[in-house]
Amino acid sequence: MDARDKQLLRSLRLELCTEVLVDGLVIQYLYQEGILTDSHVQEIKSQTTSQRKTMMLLDILPTRGPKAFDAFLDSLQEFPWVKEKLMAKRKEMTVQDPAGKTRI
Secondary structure: OOHHHHHHHHHOHHHHHHHOOOOOHHHHHHHHOOOOOHHHHHHHHOOOOHHHHHHHHHHHHHHOOOOHHHHHHHHHHHOHHHHHHHHHHHHHHHHHOOOOOOOO
């Protein structure tokens, strides 16, 4: 995952935790696409609240390679408003820094 996408997930972390329920299709889709391993799925499911599950996923995603962010976007079928917001912010970050060098 590139630095821009990591920064985007970090900046929207609390909002994502309140708006996205990862327990259903989100983690199953990411598992299907090879982004998450079986142990990742078990680790996420073992968390006690929906917010903790989402936080755990957000901790794991940046370590799962260059396709992880796009796969996460694809997994948000049940949360189209979240997907749209992430895509808009991502585009905004690209316009602000067209060279692709995210300032952190």
